[in-house]
Amino acid sequence: MSAPLDGGAAFPVIPPQDENGIGSASGYPFPESGMSLRDWFAGQAMASRIIALGDHAHSSDKARLACKAETASRAYEMADAMLAARSSKQEER
Numbered sequence: 900m901s902a903p904l905d906g907g908a909a910f911p912v913i914p915p916q917d918e919n920g921i922g923s924a925s926g927y928p929f930p931e932s933g934m935s936l937r938d939w940f941a942g943q944a945m946a947s948r949i950i951a952l953g954d955h956a957h958s959s960d961k962a963r964l965a966c967k968a969e970t971a972s973r974a975y976e977m978a979d980a981m982l983a984a985r986s987s988k989q990e991e992r
Contacts, residue, residue, distance in 0.1 A: 906936025906982050940978035945970060948977075 910933050948970055 904982075905938070906940070906985070909934050909936045909939035937975070937978045937982060940981045941971075941974040944977035944981075945974035948973060 912933060952970070
C-alpha cells in the first residue's frame with residue numbers, strides 16, 4: 900500500500916486496546932486521524948512566511964485578502980516541496 904500524497908496523518912491517533920491487546924475503537928472519541936502531514940507542513944511554512952513578511956498594512960480589504968490568499972497558496976507549495984523531498988529521501992534508503 901502506498902503512502903497518501905498528503906503524507907498521511909501528521910499526528911496519528913492509535914485507539915486504545917483492551918486487556919488482550921486487541922484494538923477497540925468502539926466509543927473512542929477520536930475516530931479521525933487528524934490533519935495531514937501536508938497541512939502540518941503548510942501551517943509551519945505559513946507561520947514562517949508571516950513572520951518574514953511582517954504585518955504590512957494594505958490600503959484596502961481586497962488587498963489584504965489577496966495577500967492572505969497568496970500566503971496560503973505559497974505555504975502549500977512549500978509543503979508540497981517538503982513532501983517531495985521527504986519522498987525522494989525515503990526512496991534513497
